[in-house]
Amino acid sequence: MTEINEIVIVLKWSGKEFPISDLTDQDTVEVLRHEIFLKTQVRPERQKLLNLKYKGKPAPDNVKLCALELKPNFKLMMVGSTEADIEDACSLPDDIGEVIDDFDDADGREETIENSAVYLAKVQRRVRDYKIKELATPRENKKLLVLDIDYTLFDHRSPAEQGQELMRPYLHEFLTSAYEHYDIVIWSATSMRWIEEKMRLLGVANSDKYKIMFYLDSNAMISVHVPERGVVDVKPLGVIWGLYKQYSSKNTIMFDDIRRNFLMNPKSGLKIRPFRQAHLNRASDKELLKLSDYLRQIALNCSDFNSLNHRKWEHYDPKKNS
Numbered sequence: 001m002t003e004i005n006e007i008v009i010v011l012k013w014s015g016k017e018f019p020i021s022d023l024t025d026q027d028t029v030e031v032l033r034h035e036i037f038l039k040t041q042v043r044p045e046r047q048k049l050l051n052l053k054y055k056g057k058p059a060p061d062n063v064k065l066c067a068l069e070l071k072p073n074f075k076l077m078m079v080g081s082t083e084a085d086i087e088d089a090c091s092l093p094d095d096i097g098e099v100i101d102d103f104d105d106a107d108g109r110e111e112t113i114e115n116s117a118v119y120l121a122k123v124q125r126r127v128r129d130y131k132i133k134e135l136a137t138p139r140e141n142k143k144l145l146v147l148d149i150d151y152t153l154f155d156h157r158s159p160a161e162q163g164q165e166l167m168r169p170y171l172h173e174f175l176t177s178a179y180e181h182y183d184i185v186i187w188s189a190t191s192m193r194w195i196e197e198k199m200r201l202l203g204v205a206n207s208d209k210y211k212i213m214f215y216l217d218s219n220a221m222i223s224v225h226v227p228e229r230g231v232v233d234v235k236p237l238g239v240i241w242g243l244y245k246q247y248s249s250k251n252t253i254m255f256d257d258i259r260r261n262f263l264m265n266p267k268s269g270l271k272i273r274p275f276r277q278a279h280l281n282r283a284s285d286k287e288l289l290k291l292s293d294y295l296r297q298i299a300l301n302c303s304d305f306n307s308l309n310h311r312k313w314e315h316y317d318p319k320k321n322s
Ligand SMILES: [Mg+2]
Pocket: 148, 149, 150, 151, 152, 256, 257, 258
């Protein structure tokens, strides 16, 4: 008699996790798709199961789950939309974007946090303990560009059948252009596996026009307590600067759609306009194109980025800031 084992798969979809627990290893991929439908309302034919592989290829519906050799609590990544979402994406108003508790008014507070001994000690611990997996070697005399993913390079919340649909326009042109003067790091407040999967999906991981130096995930971040706001997680550039002495606030710039991520290095951050509702904004979004130009200009004309005000990047004048 065949042994039947219960299995739990954790589905990651649309920024959330859904445990799919009503399965055994004798069920087929088709059954799995049905269970996913029950949880998410994404119809089986619309489910793109990114990392469900059988012999190196997308797993066919008739294969049993036991044949896929899944680890316990396997995280299955899905892209796919519900019928309702597909209708919504075509009819939503322009500015329905969620309200994010951000720190646009936090100017005064930033300095005290940036220099707090407690937080600098936390950064030192990350420098010591966080293992960076270098994908490309740092190059001589390059500046450093650190990029967020979600809403900066990719709309992770909109429904889509292909990851490419959610990519911010001009992403590859932007990275190609930036690579000329900058070593590039991707830093996302998610898990390393998810980052790697997204970068593969977008074709960033294997571009022959540019290289990403390394990825940083949520484990490289630190928690900071801000009066009135409570505890927030931020991305301290000191983690990189501590390990790579050639980079500092003089030659580093970081893009993120959430300003609070810059709390430990407010002067190095450029808050990018979030890329949301990809289906509506794909045709008109030119942020990355404009920012390519800014990056090039400051790389060529500015010897100390501390002298820049990234809040006014659109009005940058090389003659005034050299
Ligand atoms: Mg983001």
